[in-house]
Amino acid sequence: MKQPTSFLYQQDEQGIATITLNRPERLNALTFEVYRELTDTFAALRDERDVRVVIITGAGRAFCSGGDVHDIIGELFKRDMEGLLEFTRLTCELIRNMRALPKPVIASLNGTTAGAGACIALASDIRIASEDARIAFLFVKVGLAGTDMAASYLLPRIVGLAKATEMLYTGDFVTAPEAERIGLYNRVVPAGELASATRAFAELLARGPAFALGKTKEMLNREFHMDFEAALESEAQAQAICMQHPDYREAYEAFVARRKAKFK
Numbered sequence: 001m002k003q004p005t006s007f008l009y010q011q012d013e014q015g016i017a018t019i020t021l022n023r024p025e026r027l028n029a030l031t032f033e034v035y036r037e038l039t040d041t042f043a044a045l046r047d048e049r050d051v052r053v054v055i056i057t058g059a060g061r062a063f064c065s066g067g068d069v070h071d072i073i074g075e076l077f078k079r080d081m082e083g084l085l086e087f088t089r090l091t092c093e094l095i096r097n098m099r100a101l102p103k104p105v106i107a108s109l110n111g112t113t114a115g116a117g118a119c120i121a122l123a124s125d126i127r128i129a130s131e132d133a134r135i136a137f138l139f140v141k142v143g144l145a146g147t148d149m150a151a152s153y154l155l156p157r158i159v160g161l162a163k164a165t166e167m168l169y170t171g172d173f174v175t176a177p178e179a180e181r182i183g184l185y186n187r188v189v190p191a192g193e194l195a196s197a198t199r200a201f202a203e204l205l206a207r208g209p210a211f212a213l214g215k216t217k218e219m220l221n222r223e224f225h226m227d228f229e230a231a232l233e234s235e236a237q238a239q240a241i242c243m244q245h246p247d248y249r250e251a252y253e254a255f256v257a258r259r260k261a262k263f264k
Helices: 032-047 069-076 081-100 116-123 138-142 151-159 161-170 176-181 191-206 210-225 228-243 246-257
Strands: 007-011 016-021 053-058 062-064 105-109 112-114 126-130 187-189
Touching: 007 032, 016 032, 016 191, 032 069, 032 081, 053 062, 053 191, 062 105, 062 116, 069 081, 081 116, 105 116, 105 191, 112 116, 116 151, 126 176, 126 191, 138 161, 151 161, 176 187, 187 191, 210 228, 210 246, 228 246
Parallel strands: 016 053, 053 105, 062 112, 105 126, 126 187
Antiparallel strands: 007 016
């Protein structure tokens, strides 16, 4: 995989890849280059067989404050409709690649999470946050619709329609305890424990059955659009496929032998 230049990328022997947005002086605001490289990286991670879990976080006191005012917003005023669509479709492609990646993505939210940064957190599978990691979908604050980068698709499915409507209508920040209460954050920990808590969860998933986890994510995505009967049939087929995978037999043999399973 091509090494990105606009953010940090690290991969370790446990199969955990860590993406660190690295513009702390700009609260890790996104540039055109960061968007492109994030989009390409999440696409390339599909074929990285040694990567089992992905962590995305930010350097400094913010996770990501959204699009850079000077690098992106100022430049967009110069574009016509076709040029604007080229950009908005790129941002959506990033979210599409994150959701299509058949591996768990953990957002480790170390501080301010806003705008496009909130959408990246939303598109992740798990959100672990520090106590001061407030979050806002700021789009209406700058005259844009809250329907950005799948926010109006994903947020109601996570926090419910009423709360999602409030958040997208106001663009106001939500504190970490409130985000955890409404189910937007999976866990909130003291700032000094964020890295270790994220790492522990990533290691737990990395030790798990990668094929089964990928199939679980696939079904969570697909069943958004299904009725109950279609979902039951789809799950029956997915589980039968998993039963043919070597990990299923390994789990059984490990249970019988009273040892830890070693998944492929």
